[in-house]
Amino acid sequence: MTYSDIVLPNMGFGMEEGQLLAWLKKPGDPVRKGESVAEVESDKATVELEAVVDGILDAILIPANQMVPVGTVLARIRSADEAATISSAPPANAVAASSPQPTADERSQRISPVAQRLAREHGVDLASVLGSGTNGRITQDDVQAIIERSTSKPQAAPAVRKLARDNGLDLSTISGKGQLGRIRREDVEALLKSEPIPSTEVGYSPPFAIVRQIEKVDVEGRHEIPISHMRQTIAKRLSQSANESPHFYTTAELDFTDAIVALPEGIGVNTLIVYLTIKTLLNQPQLNATFENGHLYHYDHVHLAVAVAINDGLMTPVLRRADDYSLSGLANLSRDLIERTRLGKLKPDEMSGGTFTVSNLGIVKQIDRFTAIINPPQVAILAVGAAKPRPVVMNGGLHIRTTAYLTLSADHRIIDGMVAARFLEAFDAEIHQFERTLR
Numbered sequence: 001m002t003y004s005d006i007v008l009p010n011m012g013f014g015m016e017e018g019q020l021l022a023w024l025k026k027p028g029d030p031v032r033k034g035e036s037v038a039e040v041e042s043d044k045a046t047v048e049l050e051a052v053v054d055g056i057l058d059a060i061l062i063p064a065n066q067m068v069p070v071g072t073v074l075a076r077i078r079s080a081d082e083a084a085t086i087s088s089a090p091p092a093n094a095v096a097a098s099s100p101q102p103t104a105d106e107r108s109q110r111i112s113p114v115a116q117r118l119a120r121e122h123g124v125d126l127a128s129v130l131g132s133g134t135n136g137r138i139t140q141d142d143v144q145a146i147i148e149r150s151t152s153k154p155q156a157a158p159a160v161r162k163l164a165r166d167n168g169l170d171l172s173t174i175s176g177k178g179q180l181g182r183i184r185r186e187d188v189e190a191l192l193k194s195e196p197i198p199s200t201e202v203g204y205s206p207p208f209a210i211v212r213q214i215e216k217v218d219v220e221g222r223h224e225i226p227i228s229h230m231r232q233t234i235a236k237r238l239s240q241s242a243n244e245s246p247h248f249y250t251t252a253e254l255d256f257t258d259a260i261v262a263l264p265e266g267i268g269v270n271t272l273i274v275y276l277t278i279k280t281l282l283n284q285p286q287l288n289a290t291f292e293n294g295h296l297y298h299y300d301h302v303h304l305a306v307a308v309a310i311n312d313g314l315m316t317p318v319l320r321r322a323d324d325y326s327l328s329g330l331a332n333l334s335r336d337l338i339e340r341t342r343l344g345k346l347k348p349d350e351m352s353g354g355t356f357t358v359s360n361l362g363i364v365k366q367i368d369r370f371t372a373i374i375n376p377p378q379v380a381i382l383a384v385g386a387a388k389p390r391p392v393v394m395n396g397g398l399h400i401r402t403t404a405y406l407t408l409s410a411d412h413r414i415i416d417g418m419v420a421a422r423f424l425e426a427f428d429a430e431i432h433q434f435e436r437t438l439r
Contacts, residue, residue, distance in 0.1 A: 003076045004055065006052065006074045008068055009070070010071075017068060018067070018068065019040065019041050019042075020062055020066050020067075021046065021065070022039045024036050024048075025057045026057065026112065029057045031051040031054070032054050046344045046345065048347065049074070055078050057075060057076075057077055059075060059076050060074070061073055061075055063118070063140060111126060111138040112138065112139050160184065163189075166226050171183060175187070237376065241373050241375070245374050245411040250407070250408050251424075252405070254403060254424075254427065256272070257402040257403075260402055269387050273360055274358060275330055276427060276434065277304065277358050277382060278323050278330075279433075280426045281356055282302065282323060284422060285299075286414075286419050287380045289355065289379045289414065291411060296414060301323055301324070302321070302355060303320050303321065303354050303356075304355070304357075305319075305354030305357040306318075306337070308338050308341045310341065310342055315351075316375055317337050317338070317341045317346055317351060318351070318354040319333055320349065355378060356378055356381070357375045358382050358384065359372045361384070364386065365386045369407055371383055372407070373409065374410075379410065380411065382409075387404040388403075389401070
């Protein structure tokens with residue numbers, strides 16, 4: 001009998017645990033490889049876990065609304081070939097099978113096995129539960145709702161709890177608009193936007209309590225601001241990178257005038273930068289690399305990480321096998337990836353595994369140049385400033401051209417100065433090759 005495990009993946013930035021939000025399939029359901037079967041959330045994003053093979057969801061080992069460590073086996077998929085020849089009964093190691101056998105009253109109702117287990121564990125009378133499933137079937141969510149109402153503990157994902165904590169909000173005072181009264185990010189953000197000014201009138205009672213985490217003030221006018229978990233993680237990783245990787249920097253001013261003119265309609269400078277970076281890495285493979293635990297790895301494909309600013313931090317989602325895409329394909333891919341990053345809808349394999357990173361601050365026209373810290377375990381990162389008109393000497397005359405400063409940060413343990421210089425030289429050559437190709 002062949003099984004494939006569905007595990008909680010490491011979604012990057014030092015993630016140690018996550019919350020299993022919901023199962024999108026139930027035991028016995030057929031699943032196809034790549035089909036979404038569950039939703040999980042870390043402090044950075046909500047992602048959908050996908051089936052790794054075709055088959056039957058044989059057993060759910062971890063119920064929804066649980067915090068679990070990275071690497072935990074959440075469920076098992078039985079091979080589709082074997083599923084037709086064996087009983088549909090769940091195996092003995094399934095969560096439902098590990099509980100005592102249901103009573104006669106429970107068998108007489110349409111009740112899911114997980115709902116039965118939860119009801120027994122928490123003393124819920126199933127006769128009083130109104131099922132919301134098909135044909136009145138009592139589901140795990142129905143029982144969980146009864147439990148939550150009896151415990152009065154606010155239900156919210158880790159990222160939502162963090163947002164409330166960072167802004168000094170008491171979750172117990174917030175009315176959740178999500179399924180079964182779950183508090184969503186939108187509920188907290190709406191509360192922050194509409195925070196009332198308390199009245200001084202006697203008897204005034206605000207519709208909710210605002211509890212601000214104002215720390216002890218030891219200097220006039222100074223207040224300590226809580227640091228979010230995401231920001232703490234970023235600080236830890238970048239400090240590690242700066243301390244362990246001896247950075248050195250090379251900068252070049254490159255002329256993009258004709259390349260920008262040659263761009264097809266609807267494709268911007270950011271996509272052009274991504275496209276040219278990929279082309280350059282294919283010709284300079286020493287920088288398309290990672291250095292992990294003393295071992296250096298080069299890659300046949302470019303898995304390009306792109307720095308994306310979000311509300312309370314920074315993420316570097318990965319364009320996997322980016323070298324397989326055309327210019328227009330990259331435009332669509334990167335646009336979709338950036339949008340889902342800001343919505344917190346990335347897939348697990350899009351949150352790690354990058355081999356090189358591009359950080360483009362060119363959207364802020366005042367930023368001529370900057371340096372970036374390497375995203376470990378990568379060995380280099382490219383920082384791109386604003387592309388704008390600047391005076392350039394050409395053929396003995398002064399001309400106004402659209403240029404941008406590119407600064408390469410490299411790990412000097414792996415990359416020598418000339419290799420870094422050759423990368424920027426090769427990038428310039430790719431610009432001119434792009435101009436010739438589209439003329």
